[in-house]
Amino acid sequence: MIVIDYRDRRPIYEQVVERFQELILKNLLEPDSQLPSVRNLAMDLSINPNTIQRAYSELERQGYIYSVMGKGSFVAENIRLVLNKKEEILNELKQLAKAAEEYGIAKEELINVIMDGVREE
Amino acid sequence: MIVIDYRDRRPIYEQVVERFQELILKNLLEPDSQLPSVRNLAMDLSINPNTIQRAYSELERQGYIYSVMGKGSFVAENIRLVLNKKEEILNELKQLAKAAEEYGIAKEELINVIMDGVREE
C-alpha cells in the first residue's frame, strides 16, 4: 500500500502523505474506510510511529482524512480535493509551457507529447 | 544577478546553481565570460564563500562553467546542455500528461492551456 524510497531526498512523512493523497484522490481508498492504525503502519514500514503520526496530522490538516480518538483514522470525502488537484496540475502545466517557450520549444512539440500519450516510462 | 530566497526550502547552493544554469542556458551570460569571484559573490549575497564554492564546483561538474586556478571561473559553451534541458522539459511534460490522464483531465484541456499562452502569473 505504502512504499518508502530511502533514495528519495524528501522526508519519509512527506512520502507517506503524498502516497495517501494519491490513493484517496484516485478513489482507491473509499470514503469513510479506515486507514491502518498509526502503530500498525509504523510496524509495517519499520519506522517510528511518530513519523506516521506526523503524516496523518498533515493529511487531516489538508482535509484528506479525519481521525477519531479511540477509533481510528478514516478517509474523508471531499470533492474539492479532486478539483484542487486538477487545478494544481493545470498550473504546473502552465509553468512548464512558459519554460518551454523560453527555451525555444515549439508549442507543436508540446502538443505532440500530449497527443502521443505515454508509451514508455 | 542572483537572488536568494530564504523561504525556499532548498539549500542556498542549489538555488545559486539553478540560477546560473538558467542564465547560461538562456545565453544571458556569454561563453567564456567571467563569473563573479567566489569571494565577491559571497560578499554580495552576504553568505559564506564556501557555499558559493560548492555551487561553482557543482556547476563545473555539470559542464556549465570551467574554473582556472588564479584566474577565475568562466562560462562554458556546450550545446548539449541546451538539448539536455529541452529533453528534460519534455520529460516533465510527459509525466504531467500522464498524471493529468489519471485524474481525468481531457487532453483538450491541456492543449488549451498550452495554446492560450501564459497571461497571468
Added chain:
DNA sequence: ATAACTGTATTAACCACACTAGTACAGCTG
C-alpha cells in the same frame, strides 16, 4: 471491568546536512 486496541502529546536524544568561520596554499596579474 479489563484487556487490547485506537489517536494524541511530550520529552530527550541522535544524526545528517546546510551553513558558517577561519586559515592556508597555489597560481595569476598589475
Added chain:
DNA sequence: CAGCTGTACTAGTGTGGTTAATACAGTTAT
C-alpha cells in the same frame, strides 16, 4: 610584492527529520 583568483581543510553551529520511551484519553470486544 601586493592583491586578486580558485581550492582545500578543519571545526563549530543550527535546523529538521527521525527515533525512543512514556503517558494519557477514548473505543471496543470479551
